Amino acid sequence: MGGRKVTTALKPKLWNRDFVAVCFSSFFLFMTFYILAVTLPVYVTDQLHGSQQQVGLMMTAFIVTTVILRPLTGKWLDERSPKRILLLALILFTVCAAAYMVVHSYSALLLLRLIHGISFGMAATATGAIAVGLIPEQRSGEGVGYFSLFMSLAMVVGPFLGLTIIEHQSHTVLFSVCICLGLLSLISGSFVRIPVKAAKAKTAQSAEAGWKKLIEPKALPISIAACFLSFSYGAITTFLSVYANSIGLGSYSSYFFMVFAAMIVLSRPFTGSWFDRYGPNLLVYPGVLLFTLGMLTLSLAGSPVVFLLSGAVLGLGFGALLPSFQTIAIQASPAHRRGLATGTYFLLFDSGYGIGSYVLGVVAAHSNYHRMYFVAGLVVACSAVLYYGLHHRKQQANKRGAELAA
Known part of the structure; x- marks a missing residue:
């Protein structure tokens, strides 16, 4: 990590079909997240006649289940098929995006946010871990930087798109866009091919006990x-x-x-x-x-x-x-x-x-x-x-x- 330089000629390839696919899967995933983050508070207050406290609880519910699923998903990714976990999470995420269409009460929305947080925690952790696994070791800083760039772009495009839609269109149009973005994330994720690691990758799992099974110290x-x-x-x-x-x-x-x-x-x-x-x-x-x-x-x-x-x-x-x-x-x-x-x-x-x-x-x-x-x-x-x-x-x-x- 010191002052050693890696010459361009020796750099392994970073951009390939799989890395691009997981970057776009993450982009559409976070686009949906940020669209809902800036528009659901308005939906709760205007359509469901909720209070500011209820808005805060709705946002907190999503974060809580997301945080809980992060370490669990990390453990599953190291023990099971990352591709299956990714697709399962993205399918659930897209189904949740569609469910906003039929939610017309605050209690139902709160339950939906809890489940949606689970799917987001799984999918976001899976895309991040898979991307890291696809990045050549010599270009890890550069690769992670470009991957996080897609998340940063979603942070800007998502709120802008969401606020524009609710200003000029209905919430039905808003949720329809979220469904389309969820499907695009799922389609992109399905194109990712994950290299088969050496057999020792799974057998090397140490017999850690307690919290170390879920957290990397x-x-x-x-x-x-x-x-x-x-x-x-x-x-x-x-x-x-x-x-x-x-x-x-x-x-x-x-x-x-x-x-x-x-x-x-x-x-x-x-x-x-x-x-x-x-x-x-x-x-x-x-x-x-x-x-x-x-x-x-x-x-x-x-x-x-x-x-x-x-x-x-x-x-x-x-x-x-x-x-x-x-x-x-x-x-x-x-x-x-x-x-x-x-x-x-x-x-x-x-x-x-x-x-x-x-x-x-x-x-x-x-x-x-x-x-x-x-x-x-x-x-x-x-x-x-x-x-x-x-x-x-x-x-x-x-x-x-x-x-x-x-």
Whole structure:
């Protein structure tokens, strides 16, 4: 990971039918997730006449079952056929998307969200683990970066499409689009061919007891740092449009996400290759600094220029941090437990996202959104301290030990 470079001529092929298929399967999966994330609160309040508390419970129900299924799916992926698990999850996900058509009460919607969270937790973990397995080891940083790019694009296209539909069309059209996206995710996933691993992949499963059957311990340190990142990231996806309206910039909300995504897209070809050539430290510390500065700038926003500038800075920081943390979690874990490592990473990332959305919402309720984003920036800064204590310092100690042994 040091200063060693991998020449282009020796680079194994990254882009092939299987990697492209799993990337698109993930893209359509997350498109559906983000469309529903921004439109169901409106559906609950306008169509089902629910309260804000019921909106929060509906979103929490989805996150809870997603978080529970993450580690379970990681374990299943390492023990069973990943392709079957992926297809089963995507079939259930698509059936749930269709079920929104026939749900006309809050209690039925709440039950549906619980089941939909199960299917999403399984499918998102499966696509992530399968993608990692298809990426050549020498291009892991670059490959994970491009895979997460598809998720980042879904984060922008999904809300924009969802809000546009409910503004000009009915909820029937909205749910029909979700069904189509679920089918596209299923079709894309069915095209993925997963290489048959060596027989030792399954026999190498260690006889771990207790929680280690569901959690990969070596992925925990970096996943804790990622939890702090997602804690603050939740404030962007959950409260940005409300915050923008409160400062008279509501019409710029969609542009914020476009700028945010554009910076991720523009930086991704560089960040992935830099990770593989020079290691994660070159990306993580600047990434934390940029994300922190972006949050602080957002907390002070009062004009369109400052508002959109904060989106650009946040996009650069997030684009460097998300794939770096995920790649570190994968590389730190044994090859036969990478499914568990993926599940462990997203277990903490999703948990941080859900907790952050709630806690920062309480901060905003007792103060204002300016202070909320300021606090979110301070929390992100803490992830640099955690990264150094949980990963970087250990990396340095291992390097010194290897030098002494030599």
